[in-house]
Amino acid sequence: MMSICRRMSSSICLVVISGSWTYAQTPQYVGRSSCASATCHGGPVGNGPSWNHALTKWLATDPHAGAGLLLRDEDSRVIVTQLEPAAADSPLVFDQVLRSRCISCHATATTAECQSPQALADSLLARGVSCESCHGAAKQWITAHLQTSWSGDERFQQQTGVLDTESIAGRAAVCARCHVGSRREDGLVRDMNHDLIAAGHPVLRFDLLIYSENLPAHWNETSETEQTFQQSALRVRSVGRAACLGAAAALSGQRAADHQTNSSVSWPELSDYDCFACHQSLSISQYRLPANKKNRSPLRISDGLPIWNSWHTIGQKELSKKNLAALAPNRIDATVMSTAALRVSQQYLRQAMTNQTASYDPEAAIDQLRRVLGAAPPRDWHEAAIQYLYADAAQRDLDLAPTKVSRLVEPLLRFDPNESATLQSPARFDPLQFQTTMLQALQMSEFSADVARGSNLQSGRRTVASGRTNE
C-alpha cells in the first residue's frame, strides 16, 4: 500500500489508506521566486542541466504560467458574471467569485487566499499555476531536496509534501487535481462543476498523453524517468485513464459527502455525467428514437440514462456494473453514491499502479479494436473518442507518428471544423463514417507497410515489456 501512496498525490493517497474522504493538510508555499535563482532553476535556457533553467523556460512557454491572468480577461468576465450577476457591477463580488471558484486551480493559492473577502490582487493571479502547484508546497521539503540523498520513491511520502511527477500514475494524479477536479487536495476545493460549465468554462476532458505532449518540457526529456513515458503510449494512456477515473470517482464521492454536511454543495452534480445525454438539439427532426432501438439515437449520443463520467469510464472493463449503477443519476442517495465512489476511486487508483507495470501489445490492441469496430460502430461520440485514443496509442507504440488514425480519424471527432473550443456539440459526428475510416486506418496491410517504411521501428517495442526500465 505504501508503494502506491508514494506514487500518488497526498489526499488521493489518504483515500486509499483511510478509506474515507480525509482532508489533506494546508500547503505552506514558499513561492516561485524562491526557485528563481540563476544557480537553482532560473538559469539561462540552454546552459547546463534542464533543472537549472526549468523556471526560466516554464515562465516563457508553459500555459500554466499565464493561467492566473486569464481570470482578468474577457472570457473570464463573461463566465463570472453568468455565474454571479452581481459581479457585473461589483469588482469586489467579482473577485470573491474568483477566489471561491477559480484561483484554487488558476493560481497557486492557499485556503486562506481562496476564502478571503478582500479584493483579489493581480499579483496573486500573476503567480500562475507555478512550481508548487504541481510539485507540492515546498516549505517542508525545499531544504531536503538539495541533498543527494533526496532520490527514489521515499521523496514522495505523504508527510514530505512533495508530489510525484515522475511516475506515470503519480503525474496523472497530480494533473487530475485540477484537470479532473478535487475537493480535498491541499485543503482546497478545485471543483469545476456544472455551474461553471453552464457559465462558459470549457468541459474538462483530460488525457495525460495529449496534455503531456502539449506541455513544453521544462525537465530533462532524456532522463530515465522520462523514458517510462516514452516507452509505451498505451501504458501512459491506460495508467492515465485509470488514475483519472480514480480521481473523478473521488471528486464525485467528495461532492456527495460534502453535500450531506453543506447543502450549498450542489448534488447530484450534473458535471459527473455525460453532457451530451442531456444537451441535445431539440430542433433536429431526427430526435425521435426509433421504436425498435430505444437506446440508440440517430444523433449518436448516449441518451436516456446519462452515463456517469463517460469520458473516464468507457473502456474500463474492471468497472463493475454494481458500482456503475450506484453512481447512476437515478440513485440520488448521497451516502450510497459517496460509498460507491470511494470503492471506485480506491479500485482505480490501484488499477493505475497495476497498469503501470503491465505489458502492452499494440498489435493485439489494434486487433481488438478492429474486432469491436467490425462488429458495430461506436454508440456515441465518447465511445468513439476513447477508441480513437487507444488506436492512436497503439500506433504510436509501433512508431507511427503522426499516426494514421491521428491524421484520418481525429478530424472526424472535432466538434467544430474551425477547431474553436467554444462549440462543444457532437452533432456533426457520424459513427458510420468513423467506423469506416477507423477500420481503414487500422488495416494491418497498410499498417505493416507503414511500419516497413519506418526506419526507426525497434522490433522489441512491439510488445512493450512490463515494468519500468529503472526498476
Place this chain on the structure above:
Amino acid sequence: MATGETGKQRSQRIQIDYYRHRGRIFWWRWACIAAGLAGAVAYAALVISPGGSPHLSTGTLSIAHASFEKDCQQCHQDFTPLSADAFRLDPSATIQHAKQACNSCHPVGDHHRTTLLPRWQSFEQDCAQCHREHLGRANELTAIGNDTCNQCHANLSSVCSSSYTLSVRDDITHFDLDRHGEFQSLKSDRGRVLFDHHQHMLPGQVDAGVKGAFTIGMLEALRRDSYRDPGQGDADLVTLNCGDCHQPAGNPDSQWSLSSDAELGRYMKPISFQQHCSACHSMNPPGRGEDTLPLPHAAPWSEMRLLLTAKISGGRAEGSARTPRENRRQTPQVGEGFGVPAASANVISAAEIDAAIQDVRVQCLKCHDADSITEESIAAALSGKSAPLIPGRWLRHGLFDHAAHREVDCRFCHGAAYPSEEVSTSPATDHQQVMVGGIDTCTPCHRTIDTQPTDNPLFGKQPVWASDACVLCHRYHTSTEAQP
C-alpha cells in the same frame, strides 16, 4: 644687616682708587675678547672660503628636498624679531613660514588640532618636530620613530583638552594587543551584502552531500574559460579561489593619504556584480537563452519594468515565448483539434510585469537588504554618492598593503572565509562578521626586534620580522578637504 666688618676695615681693604688699576681680571677679559674676535674673523674667513658652506648648515637636505640645497629662503626667513625693539626670535612666525613652505608642496590637514591643548597646537603645526631636515641625503623624512608619536600617545589625555572624549585609548606605546588594543574597525561588520564565503570556496559551491553543484557548463559560454582551471571540461565543477573575486587595487581612500598608498596591490578592487557575480548569478528574464542578455544589475525599478516588458514582448514576437491565450497544440485534443492561434498576439499586462518584477526583487534580496534596493538607494548607488555596500577598506584607521604580504597565505588573516566542517552554509552570516584577522595576525612579524619569531607554515617565504613603527600603518596628516 650687620656683617661684622666696619667701614674702616673695609676702607683699609679696598683702595680708594681701585677702579684705576688694571688687574689680572681686566687683562684676562681683554684676552678673551681678542681671542674671540680673532676666532670669529678666522671662522668667518673659513665660512666664506671655498668649501666652508657646510659650517652654515647642520647637513645637506634629504634627497626629496635636494633641489632647495642652495635656496635657504625656501624654508628659512630673515631674522624676525618678536617686536621692533626686541632681539628675541618670534617662534610662531618662523614656524608659520616653514609650514607655509612645506604646505606649498604638501598640503595636509590638521592632526586633531582642535582637540589639543593650546601649547600642543603649536607643536602639531610644526612640521620640523617630526620631519627633521639637514640630516643628509639619505635621511628618510617620513621615517618617524615611535617615540615621536609617543610624545602624545603615551598619555594622550594630557595633551588633549579636558572637554574632549578620547576615541582611542589613552596609552598606546607599543604595537601589541596589550599596549595598542584590537583594531576598532573589526569590532562590527558594516557590510550589507549577504554572502557565504564558505559555500563559494567549496567545489561546485555546494557542501558534501548536496545536489546542484555548479559546473563549468552551467556558466555562460563566454565566461567559462575565466573560471576553467587547467584541464577542466564543461562537466567539471566550478572551483573558485580568492583571486577570482579579489583582484589587486590601490587604496580606495588614497586621496587622503600618501600617494604611494594608491599603488596597485595594496588593496583589492571593489566587488562588482557584473565582474564577480554575474557569471553564475545572472538575472534572467523569462525564457532567456544564450543569445539574449540578462537583466542589468542595479537598474532603477522603472527601467527594470521597461526591460522586462521588452524581454517578454521580444520573446513572444520571435516565437520563443508563448503568447497569452495561445491555443495551438502540437497534439490535437479530442473534439477540439489543434486549436487556433491567439487572437491577441502580444499584450503584456501590468500584473504580469509586476510578477516578473517580484521575481527579480526576490533575487535581489538573496544578497541585499530591503533598504539597499529601494529606488532611492539604487539611484544613489548609480550616482556614486553612496558608500559602497562592500567597503574597499576594512581597517579604517590603519593602512594595509596586500602586495607587501603576498608571500603569506590568505588563510592566515582570512581563515574564517575558508570552508570548514564547523561552518554552516545556511543562512549566510558573513555580513555579520569581519573576516579580517586582528592584531594577533600582525604581531608575529610586526614586533620589536628583540622578541622571538613565530613559525607558521602559512607565512611561506615571507620574512618573519617587520617594523612595528606606528607610521607603517597610520598616517599623521589628514586631508585639507573634507572627508566624506
